[in-house]
Amino acid sequence: MKKIVRPARPQVDRGPRVKTVAVLIGMALAQFQLSAQADSGIGVDAILGNALNAAPINPSTHMGGQDPDGLGTYVPAARTPTGQMYSTPRLPVSDPRTTEGGWQYFGFVEAGLIGVTGDRKAHGFRRYKDVDDGLYLSSFGLDLNKPTTAHFFEVVGGGAFQDDQFYGVQFGRYNDWRVRAFYNETPHVFTSTFRPLWNGVNSGNLTLKPGLTPGGSGNTADDNAAVAAVAAANAETEIGLTREKSGLRFDMYLTDTWKFYASYTHEKREGGRPFAAVWGTGGGTAPMELVEGIDYTTHDMTAGVHFADALTNFNFSASASLFRNNIDTLTFETPYRIAAGTVNGVAAGGFTQGQFDLYPDNDAYNIKGEYARRFPDFMNSRFTAVLSLGTSRQDDDLIPYTLQPVTIAGVANNNWNTTDSLSRTSADARIDTRLLDLGFALNPTNALNVKAKARYYETRNHTDFLLCNPNATYDGGDVYTAYGCSGVWGPVINNGSGAAAKVLSYTAPNGNTIIRNIPFDHRRINLGLSADWRIDPAHSVNGAYEREIYLRDHRERSKTWEDKLKVGYVNRGLENATLRLSAEHGNRRGSTYHTHHPYADFYSGYLADMPDSGNVQSWAVHMNSGLRKYDLSDRRQTTLNARLNYLAREDLDLGVSAQFKQIRYPDADYGRRDRQSQHALNFDIDWQPTAERSLYAFYSWSGGRMKQRSVPSGGGLGCTIGTVTPIGTITPENADAICQDPASNALYVAENVWNVEHKDRGHTIGFGVRQDFGVLRLDVNFTHSYHVTEIGYTLPANANAVTVEGAGSGFPDLSSRLSTLEANLLFPLNKTTTLRALYRHERGNFRDWHYQGFDTSPVAVNAPGTALPTAVILDAGPQKYRTNLFGLLLQVRL
Template identity: 60%
Template sequence: MNNVNANCAAVRLSVQPQVRMLSVLVGAALAMMAVERAWADSAVGADTSLGNALNLAPVNPLTYTSGYDPDGLNGEPIAARTPTGQLYSVPKVPSDRVHSTTGGWEYLGFVEFGVTHVSGDHREQGFKRYKDVGNGGYLSAFGVSAEKADTAHYFEVVGGGVDRDDQFYGATFGRYNDWRVKAFYNETPHVFTTSFRSLWNGAGSGNLTLKPGLTAGGSGDLAADNQAITAVAQANTNTELGLVRKKGGLRLDMNLTDNLKVFAGYSLEKREGARPFGSVWAGGGGQAPMEVIEPIDYETHDFVGGLYYTDPLNSFNLQASASLFRNNIDTLSFETPLRVTPGTITGATPGMFTAGRFDLYPDNEAYNIKAEYARKLPDLMNGRFTAVVSMGSSRQDDDLVPYTTYSGLRPTNVSTANWDSTDSLSRQSADARIDTRLVDLGLSLNPTSRLNIKAKARYYETRNHTDYLACNPNAEYIDSGDGTPGGVSAFGCTGVWGRMINDGSNVSMLYGGNGAAAGNIPIRSVPYDYRKLNTGLTADWRLKTSSINAAYEREIYARDHRERDKTWEDKYKLGYVNRSIEDTTVRLSFAHDRRRGSSYHTHHPYASFLSGHIVPMPEAAGSNVQSWVVHMNNGMRKYDLSDRDQNTLNARLNYMPREDLDIGLSAQLKEIRYPSSDYGRSGKQRQNWFNVDVDWQYSPASNVYAFYSFQRGTLDQRSVPSGGGTGCLIGASSLMGVITPENAEEICQSPNSGAVFVAGNFWELDHKDRSDTLGLGLRHDFGKVKFDISYTYAKSRTEMKYSLPANANAATIAAAGSGFPDLTTSQNILEANLLVPVTKTVSARLLLRHEYGRYRDWHYSGLESDPVAVNAPGTALPTAVILDAGPQNYRASLIGLLLQIRL
């Protein structure tokens, strides 16, 4: 359970009265930005499109209150199309209300404000998940844009959702073709649940204390404790858990010469809130799993800087970045209302485990430097060469916490009780580091005007330098095997190997020679890393009205400490584009991927990280050696390592029945097979989707669109549980022969032997997903009055059917049935806007948004009112305590009356 201000400068100008009004608005907006502690800009170009649920499109001061251009895009009242035949969106008319100052500045601006009202189930998670809407005054959006022609200076300020949890602000200023500064600040809420039933005070902090009515460590009467948990939970229903992401930043871009540009940026992201989190006590799968509340108080600092160079033949980019994550809450302590039964722990007494502790995400850093180079090769078939080299390092050195907070506890057969001290650790901090390297080379050649050939080679690697030993160097076994206390020496540490788990309520321990030894106790962290090489060749041959393209790529993975040392995958792709059919463009592609690999070993990759590496496997007749030789049945194949055959067919058709109408059809059919997997993913895995979209721009002032999307996926899994066999005992008979020290691994891992796994006791799962999405929309300008309406419907369904092992008992078969109830989610969203001019500079906007959401989730079935899943007759520890009641059905509406004022 454990271990594991912005400063704003005022510029005084001599301005006209309109400009004074403008500066009041801008000043108010900047003041709101300055209040927030985390004011800054994206370091790497993210968050450049600011907005929220009521401002989905970026705020543009030039066109925000304008209508669509009656002349369309090309100066004619007919729809304009891209070279590939797609309709362009009709642009809006830029505002003609441009004002001038005596200093030579030309400016314009707008503000939209009014009142909003929400009704219905507007407090439910489904409605408010990523937005903050409410009753009362609302400053929806504002914007100011200005420029000075004689000096080429400019600035722009935009914002919206003022004083809400989804507010946003942006500012850009600079000199055209010289330098530019961008600043932004935005907030994004994320509501995880509005139906949590909290048992604790202190949500959002690192210390959760039980509410009145509950006893830390339980009362000793489990039936009474279960009833008390239910009572307190029901008294604290509809607790909201969520966070608000606050992010801001600055970025400077400057042209030093015509060829050289430099840039630097900084951003700060802060997340504060809480979310449901799982806890468990003891071992062997745990006792009384319970949802607790994880606090969130994160800060991430991102820095980036670099330069761009370009000339007629060459271009070069150099970039360095650093990301620093800080968790302001180091550990989470929580009181438990249940009395758990400790494992084989000396010093443990009933009721002593009153509180548990988690070591939360550690502070960490990530650094990267990247160089990119490209050169035109006009004398080499009009070619182009590109190269990317990158190096990175991710690190954390968090101070480790002891295995338990309870003093006096010690594992059986261990003499030392220092497990509540960092003296029980092999090191005091994590000292974790992963380094990455990347080299990516590309060459593009054009032997003729119609033929393009590309070749690439990409190498990427990760190196994991983390090595933690689960060794207590200041503890001794009571009896090391020869009657003398001591420890076991390995990997430079002498002491007791293993650890206390779940705050000391149980242990995962390698005992001395006088105890029961085991070969599967984790004693070291596994430093997973890999190398990946991709090489490929692509050719594109353009015919008169069509084109053919073909590609081949080979991907080779070399992995450390995985079941397969190496896998290789050949990827073939063939594509065809035809534009010769009248008013129609057809695009087709077919891809075939084939992955194979080296020998598959289920046990050996992990053997040196388990206690079997330092404790010899017993060889005497009758010895149970399962923990030394069995990691998984040898027919199991992990999906990222298994042999795989994958076929993908893509099709797209664009049809233009008339100049102002587009119809698009697209589909994908994907089939995946795992030919060598006896267990794991079996049969065929299918992922198919189909989409149709219609766009009718019957005039520059009017537009109708519709789309429908369908997706379906199927997945089959098959496995066999351990148990029910004759056992992995030296000298025992099996269906594959007598078990000996030499063949124990081969026999005991095989379900065909009937020793540990019994082939006939397999189970199968049939998993099906389907989602349907429908969208409709209409926009029309009735002269000065403008109207738009949109409707979106989305529904998803998950079906899981299964078969049980043959050795399941009758009661289990009767209770389990043949599958889970279908899990379904549906959502309907209707939104409409009516814009009516009041004067030449003022318009009234009526906004309506209605949402309806419906959920059916079997995870919460039966726990909606009582969160305690009791073990009959209710006098034992509960199977689980599920405090989140899950997503709730909702029906909610938002209506707003807003005024748009063009300054």
């Protein structure tokens, strides 16, 4: 084993430099708002960083070289107990300095100039980072320790004054108490090619820009031209948001066995994102893209105690998460004239604006207890238990069905544009959760480990909203009464609808008007047993069995169960190689599949009984009876995994891994069906001849295939009592069974099936090189990925010839190519100063048929001047880009 002895370095007073660094750190910390922000219950992010500081910052080793001693293992490469090679740790860049008060410290500041060329405003380049030309405070750190009292203090940060800046502070006394705090920002650019038609972007009120008329001008061709002109004048608008997060956590040992902890985190998201508005029914009338204003605030609080001794561990915690949306509703003006249709009392063009109720303020609370106990005298066993109780609730003020006064034919007291039309004025929503998780592990011998587990989880939805207008009556004063509400049932479809109102008629009722929300609940039970047996030092096998049971309310299947079996084998006895193999198989089955009855209590068929004659389609048909939803369908799933690590030389590792996964849906005639596959293959190489040189490279391939089938409704014999179908005559007793079955040709005609097949494949290649050339050190990393999705389909047999010819047999391929090359060259100018030259090249190329043709005009029209557009797509889609980033940074150490 090689050992390097380093001469001691003299201690030098760096007081003036400490002051200089303190000033720079203070400037950066001026951005640090301890209103605390984070996204986890423990109060701090796992890693602080940004695109130019991907690795965690350690003030003592930042930009340092590798330690020739490794982790005290053999040279040239350090390895895990299983033989895997891993990177050797970094050396401290310098020995710690000591103040007169006995504090030892490391510290540095890195700053310089950054420049970007190319498509710097492209969405792909800016998506999660903020890099501009000019001065850039890349990173800094300060680490202080006082050995005589065990106190410590550390501060790190980077990207100062940018939208991806980050800072972290921790201080305390080792094995006694600790305080941790952080602040970071992350930008998220959704698109850089948006073309908004409204003023007030990123707010809750969108008003049309000059040149556009709320409710349209009355001339569709003029409106289309005006929309295209305003969109062109606002091209290349960036839509995105910034997430600001901070957090604070406190840990303190009360005794040798008891510990207290508490945390508070805060997250703020501000900006906007594209948002779809469907105006009208039947697939939408002039659907268009809007911008949803984002102004979210989330507070997370956690407190608890932890106990640990030689045999027992116990943890109790209580947490609360409070979400606030500071934009309650999104109101927008439409630039098109929507016809009144069958909604009476509103003239054409009267629908000038629409409204969405956005995510509500909500609170979530949880208490959790965790217990673990060792029994060393009983086969060295261990028992664990977790009990968790949670509740989520919101009581958002509800909005009326529409902003415009409307009159529904045959209905009196039409107040649909006020909250008087609602059965309640606030949501009063609540969902409760329960979790019990038990585990027992024992070791009868040193070579055998056996584990058993039992887990129960449930959700209970106590939300109940009735689509009942208690102030409205049918002509003659008639009403339906159910669930404690007397009135007119059913909503006005879509705020500003130009089509029929979906209100249950008293004189001509139907069975498919929704009258009540569906409170989905479920219970999940997991029971499992596993064992791991080490046959000898070179061979081991393992196996596991688990049964998972789902009990669901208001779903097509009330119960599903899945048996999962897993076996594995490890061989460490091969010459210079380790082989790992595993196979998993799952078989899911369930109770009888019902496509209509689970929802019967939530539709108007509950109020108005199905008639004994005539067309009963709206009562009898909910969906195609041969359709199987993928989370409820019978399923057989098999997964094979393999990994081979080969130690070609002491300093060279070769590896290959593969996964082959196949899923079958044996009872699904429609929906996901046949065979679904997901495969992956990976090759990697890791070479570490010395601490001054290393190289890695990898290649990954992935592929998948999925098939779906469905059949459109319409064109059949109809669901009318007395109709003779290929599988029987329709009667009131069998209408739901016959009319939902495509074999009957009643509503679904089996010959009119359509099929779609998705094929995905991806390639990723990458390498990295690190080499020290005397005092110079070079790091180069490269990654390139290429992914393609093919979507092919067959059309229904009743599609007309023009449609068949124009549609072809598939969509154009979706593809993306992304390449990133980053190089860093470090040149020490003296013992405390290092110059870093940075170069980063990014290239992206995307093909997405969803945006085909919309790069020139956002308006899709089939009959210009005579019909409203089929869509208004204001995002021109992802664009190809090519950028180069250059940096010249100077690092100064204390």
